[in-house]
Amino acid sequence: MDSDKIEDIEIHLLLEALYRRYHYDFRNYAQASIKRRLRQARDRMGLPTFSALQDRLLHDPAAAAGVLRFMTVQVSDFFRDPSYFRAIREKVVPHLKTYPSLKVWVAGCSAGEELHSLAILFREEGLEDRTLFYATDINQEALETAARGIYPLDRLKTFTENHRLSGGKTSLSDYYTTGYGGAVFDKSLRERVLFSDHSLVTDAVFSEMHMISCRNVMIYFDRALQDRAVGLFRDSLIRNGFLGLGSKESLRFSAYAADFSEFVREEKIYQRRKA
Template sequence: MQLKDADIEIKLLIDAIYLKYNYDFRDYSKASQKRRIEQGITALKCQTISELQSQVLHDPAVFTQLLQYLTIPVSEMFRDPSYFLSVREQVVPVLKTYPSLKIWVAGCSTGEEAYSLAILLHEEGLLERSIIYATDINPVSLEKAKKGVFPLERMALYADNYQAAGGKLSLEHYYTGAYGGALFDKGLAEKITFSDHSLATDSVFSETHFISCRNVVIYFNKALQGRAYHLFNESLCRRGFLGLGHKESLDFSTCSHLFEAVVKKDRLFRKL
């Protein structure tokens, strides 16, 4: 099959998903999109993209399976520890000046980052006056996140990340072994509201003081990145904070003039 034909089939599949299920992947990075669809074809035992499209249109269960590849639900607690250390040292002192806080974790996947921030806020005496909104477009990931159960074999890595991020206790303090995994403290989950939200189609839902959206916009094209950054700017309160992933940047975006760098190496910014 010629590359041009494959591109046409991918576009038809993405358009079909949008029209049938209202999930908008039209402005995602084409290279990433192609790679994920190829993985989906293999996993779902289809011979062609057209065959996959037919199954997706006629069987919602197939679409749910494909969605796991289109969104790549991969996360890690205290991922990039220096980021969390910078949040603790540079963002938290300002957050302490507010009587109540709203935090938004956009693209929360299976919830590891939301629970990491909840632990950090707890240790800084802020969790009781905070609401953490954790959003994603993948309902399967959101259901996993709500349970707060993560693989026990990942805990050694997460504990190392936690300590490097300035953790004040032991990560074991926050979970118990249950359901074949590590069940995190319900007190953390009670402060997290998990909900469906798409950066491609949805609008601002609340004024927030800090937004953490990491390793998400890297999969968007420039137009969708710009939409997401403008959405964050609208959502943030005056002088609110924005955290991005290590491979993401506001440089050369249409929103670069709306933010200043707080810790550039950790991609922490503040609304001007």
């Protein structure tokens, strides 16, 4: 048996161990992505094989937390893909303004860049006071970073330009102060946010959502898990609610594609059908 096949067996056993020991389920993630991230974790820990990594995971919870950081890493920015946020501002917000109260779910919120972007956008559009945000992720450390709202100063130039291109109506500097070696975003942006540990793989719906933004998460899932996530979003959205995906994601081949219409095709924004 060649080394690649042995590695595949090792990874299968490692993912099963991670699920049984810590209840993190990566078993249906895309194999190529998982192998790449596990290889990075293995090499960082100076271990020779995935079997050695499995042994470390089973007996050292701190090591498991370290591996989880590799498994859930997501690179993001404030107002990443500004045209997506401009489409929300110009095309989705007019519909949201017709509701007396709103629920918005940022699924896979990572370190909170997208959450803060939406909170700022909703404030600028006069929707913040009627909106409750749900920010979820499986990585507790990422949730804690999101809840602190502190980001490196060297990222502000990109954040500011993205905000401008998204149609921002104020200066991004209105929303942060500098301190603690970074940019500290106003805690008022998080006053209407519920942070929660939630897995798209194993957990249930968040009901009566008016909008769900889950970008660049499902690209790491296999087809069956993608369908589970989309079904979860369908069941969580109100009729005519909105779903935003990443630029490389689509509902085209989903088992639930018929339950959505393309609202802004080029920005991967979908609307839940009435029936």
